[in-house]
Amino acid sequence: MLPKNFRNTYEESPDQLKDLQKKAPDEREFRQWKASRSTLIKQHELHLKFLSQGNLPVRNYTLPRPYPPSQYSIQDERCRTLQLDNLRVESRDPGSTIFLRTITAPYIYSATIVIAEDELGEVSRLTLCNLEDSVIDPITPEGSILAVKQPCWTRLVGGGYHVRVDHPSDLLLLKSDDAIVPDAWRIVQEIDSSKDDKDWKKEGDMFFLKKKFRKALECYNLGLNYLNTNPSSISLIDLYRKKCGVNIVLLRLDDAAKDLSKAIAVHAKSTPDLSHSPISDATIIDSWLHDNSTDDPLQISAKIPRPLRELAARIKFDLGVSQTTPTYNLPLISSYVGPLTLHVDAANYTCDTTVQSTSSHGRGLFAKRNFKAGELICAEKAFVMPGYFIQDRSSDCFLFNLGDETAAPRPGALLFRELVQKLRWNKSLRQEFFELDDGGYWEESGWKVEDEEEVPVDVFRIERIRRLNCFSVPTRSSDILHQPPNSNPEMRNGFWNHASYVNHSCLPNSVRTFIGDIHFLRATRDIAAGEEITHQYVSPAIDIADRQEQYMGTWNFECDCRLCKVDSSIDEGRRKERLRLFEELKASVLRLGERGTTITGIKKIARGMRELEALYLPAVGEKDVYEGLPRLALVHPSLFLVEAWRGVKNTEKMLEYAQKLLRNFGIITRVDAGKFKIDSNAGLVNVEAVRALRYLAEGFSVRGETALANQCLEVARLWYIVITGSEVGVEEFLKS
Numbered sequence: 001m002l003p004k005n006f007r008n009t010y011e012e013s014p015d016q017l018k019d020l021q022k023k024a025p026d027e028r029e030f031r032q033w034k035a036s037r038s039t040l041i042k043q044h045e046l047h048l049k050f051l052s053q054g055n056l057p058v059r060n061y062t063l064p065r066p067y068p069p070s071q072y073s074i075q076d077e078r079c080r081t082l083q084l085d086n087l088r089v090e091s092r093d094p095g096s097t098i099f100l101r102t103i104t105a106p107y108i109y110s111a112t113i114v115i116a117e118d119e120l121g122e123v124s125r126l127t128l129c130n131l132e133d134s135v136i137d138p139i140t141p142e143g144s145i146l147a148v149k150q151p152c153w154t155r156l157v158g159g160g161y162h163v164r165v166d167h168p169s170d171l172l173l174l175k176s177d178d179a180i181v182p183d184a185w186r187i188v189q190e191i192d193s194s195k196d197d198k199d200w201k202k203e204g205d206m207f208f209l210k211k212k213f214r215k216a217l218e219c220y221n222l223g224l225n226y227l228n229t230n231p232s233s234i235s236l237i238d239l240y241r242k243k244c245g246v247n248i249v250l251l252r253l254d255d256a257a258k259d260l261s262k263a264i265a266v267h268a269k270s271t272p273d274l275s276h277s278p279i280s281d282a283t284i285i286d287s288w289l290h291d292n293s294t295d296d297p298l299q300i301s302a303k304i305p306r307p308l309r310e311l312a313a314r315i316k317f318d319l320g321v322s323q324t325t326p327t328y329n330l331p332l333i334s335s336y337v338g339p340l341t342l343h344v345d346a347a348n349y350t351c352d353t354t355v356q357s358t359s360s361h362g363r364g365l366f367a368k369r370n371f372k373a374g375e376l377i378c379a380e381k382a383f384v385m386p387g388y389f390i391q392d393r394s395s396d397c398f399l400f401n402l403g404d405e406t407a408a409p410r411p412g413a414l415l416f417r418e419l420v421q422k423l424r425w426n427k428s429l430r431q432e433f434f435e436l437d438d439g440g441y442w443e444e445s446g447w448k449v450e451d452e453e454e455v456p457v458d459v460f461r462i463e464r465i466r467r468l469n470c471f472s473v474p475t476r477s478s479d480i481l482h483q484p485p486n487s488n489p490e491m492r493n494g495f496w497n498h499a500s501y502v503n504h505s506c507l508p509n510s511v512r513t514f515i516g517d518i519h520f521l522r523a524t525r526d527i528a529a530g531e532e533i534t535h536q537y538v539s540p541a542i543d544i545a546d547r548q549e550q551y552m553g554t555w556n557f558e559c560d561c562r563l564c565k566v567d568s569s570i571d572e573g574r575r576k577e578r579l580r581l582f583e584e585l586k587a588s589v590l591r592l593g594e595r596g597t598t599i600t601g602i603k604k605i606a607r608g609m610r611e612l613e614a615l616y617l618p619a620v621g622e623k624d625v626y627e628g629l630p631r632l633a634l635v636h637p638s639l640f641l642v643e644a645w646r647g648v649k650n651t652e653k654m655l656e657y658a659q660k661l662l663r664n665f666g667i668i669t670r671v672d673a674g675k676f677k678i679d680s681n682a683g684l685v686n687v688e689a690v691r692a693l694r695y696l697a698e699g700f701s702v703r704g705e706t707a708l709a710n711q712c713l714e715v716a717r718l719w720y721i722v723i724t725g726s727e728v729g730v731e732e733f734l735k736s
């Protein structure tokens with residue numbers, strides 16, 4: 001049993017931490033503070049007990065005020081070794097290191113917390129944030145020897161101090177026989193010489209099955225060491241292949257590629273026809289795995305056994321490969337994607353778009369060729385999309401960024417953690433990621449890396465980039481269409497590098513959709529080569545002030561599209577009146593829904609809508625500033641009316657309002673000489689626009705105008721693909 005007065009001080013309240021950050025640190029306070037070894041251990045054991053009893057609070061990941069990761073290597077001669085007594089409060093020296101040895105088992109929850117001692121036997125609480133730690137396979141079991149770069153004392157809510165590490169690269173796990181380990185702690189590891197490669201493999205497999213991945217890697221490495229003196233090609237291939245599989249699970253793709261390259265090289269060397277071929281060179285294989293191309297000039301895939309071929313395909317897809325055509329088997333991809341299978345084996349198609357500077361929106365994505373409305377502009381597999389491999393369903397979690405006072409709920413928090421992990425372990429993927437927009441954070445802080453320097457994995461920067469560039473996505477965009485109204489489909493946060501360059505416009509020329517972890521961008525109208533590609537970050541709010549506030553608050557920009565310019569030219573009184581009428585109509589619709597729709601009720605809404613419409617019309621003799629532009633306050637009333645008239649089987653009114661609905665989206669249509677024509681399209685192709693076309697088709701059919709109905713259905717089919725990513729389910733949707 002835990003004592004009655006026990007309080008979990010390891011799970012710190014983000015609000016209290018925020019307040020604490022606002023107070024300047026006081027070294028005098030620190031001097032009076034000293035927790036003894038026994039107090040720290042006792043407290044720690046109570047916290048471990050708390051977790052073991054299944055007390056699982058919300059996980060709150062926190063990022064304090066930003067500071068850069070240390071760029072020093074601990075082998076660097078300029079690096080100073082400190083002891084706990086030398087540390088300062090909240091003041092870091094990037095060129096300093098402390099060696100610590102953990103003296104307790106770790107508490108692993110929002111962060112990993114251990115009690116550790118320095119070489120002089122002084123003790124401290126050590127909090128390691130942003131690690132991919134797990135209770136099953138802890139990173140720092142008792143007795144671990146660690147080097148912490150730029151250590152300092154960090155204040156704790158409620159008093160006291162700990163050594164807190166935010167950047168995983170500021171923490172080094174040392175082997176006990178490492179030359180750098182302080183003499184007193186150095187132990188020469190005894191390796192069980194009775195075990196051979198097969199024993200190590202068996203032990204590794206057992207750890208793998210128990211999800212103790214790091215332990216599995218250790219065993220496979222010991223098996224490989226054994227083979228150094230007792231070589232066997234078959235065993236070498238097997239152990240490298242096993243290691244490769246574990247590294248894939250741990251998102252360590254660069255390491256996985258190295259393992260696989262070695263396995264393939266050993267296979268080639270031991271195969272008579274291949275022993276002198278280039279594929280017996282592991283570095284050649286490694287570059288092929290990293291070359292981002294589907295080409296295989298050495299025909300490596302054809303020359304290796306199936307298990308190695310499958311791993312090669314997996315690694316290439318995960319590192320990102322590109323194809324030059326927009327061809328995808330969409331029904332197939334759509335059929336196997338589901339909540340448990342988000343991972344799509346597909347290559348990227350990005351070659352017909354390019355990143356360029358815009359006049360006032362930073363960089364943007366531009367078309368390299370003409371695209372017809374409906375055409376695929378680019379397709380890309382997620383750089384990171386939590387939901388496969390690393391599932392964390394045990395409790396809810398949040399990410400609090402105390403530096404800029406933002407918070408992200410579970411999907412963002414999980415994405416952040418997986419981004420840290422992927423970037424930490426894969427040097428080859430860093431350059432491209434860290435070129436993305438971080439809102440000026442890195443530059444404003446005065447930090448930069450020279451071309452030849454390694455890009456540091458700065459968790460604060462990762463979070464900035466995540467927030468400005470991630471997308472919130474369903475498992476499949478088409479699922480949203482088939483969801484019952486007001487249901488809340490599960491949304492994830494994912495990250496796509498190329499798509500991150502697309503700027504927002506309320507009048508976009510593309511729509512993004514998702515099938516599993518693949519993102520498709522399709523044209524909502526014809527796009528000419530050289531034109532900038534834009535999409536809507538969120539559906540624009542009706543009123544310009546609300547809209548700009550949202551863009552500014554989340555992405556720090558003010559939209560200057562044609563609609564925003566026109567909306568902001570309207571005087572405030574008129575804008576407010578539009579909103580008032582809109583709210584009034586919404587309330588009337590709700591009341592009507594409760595009582596049951598009647599013709600009188602519908603007519604009342606139609607009158608209200610006409611009043612609202614009048615607020616968009618120009619005064620006599622003036623130009624219509626909304627010509628060809630959406631009239632956002634009118635969208636919902638017209639949607640209600642088209643469906644209401646349909647419900648009471650008034651075909652003519654249904655046709656009139658379906659056309660109005662399209663018009664209010666800025667899609668101007670007409671029937672001319674028996675042909676259905678779209679005169680202009682502001683780019684707002686969405687599910688309601690597809691529905692409007694369906695209602696038009698229905699109305700034309702009732703009138704016996706089959707050709708017109710078919711023309712509407714043809715456009716509806718194309719737009720369905722634009723908004724869902726594939727044609728799967730289109731006929732059902734158009735009939736329902």
Ligand SMILES: C[S@@+](CC[C@H](N)C(=O)[O-])C[C@H]1O[C@@H](n2cnc3c(N)ncnc32)[C@H](O)[C@@H]1O
Nearest residue numbers: 361362363437468469500501502503504555557
């Ligand atoms: C996802 S990024 C888009 C690419 C970005 N422009 C770049 O240079 O990397 C989002 C950022 O682009 C800028 N942005 C996007 N749409 C914009 C717009 N319509 N007007 C001005 N800036 C915009 C904002 O700075 C926003 O935070």
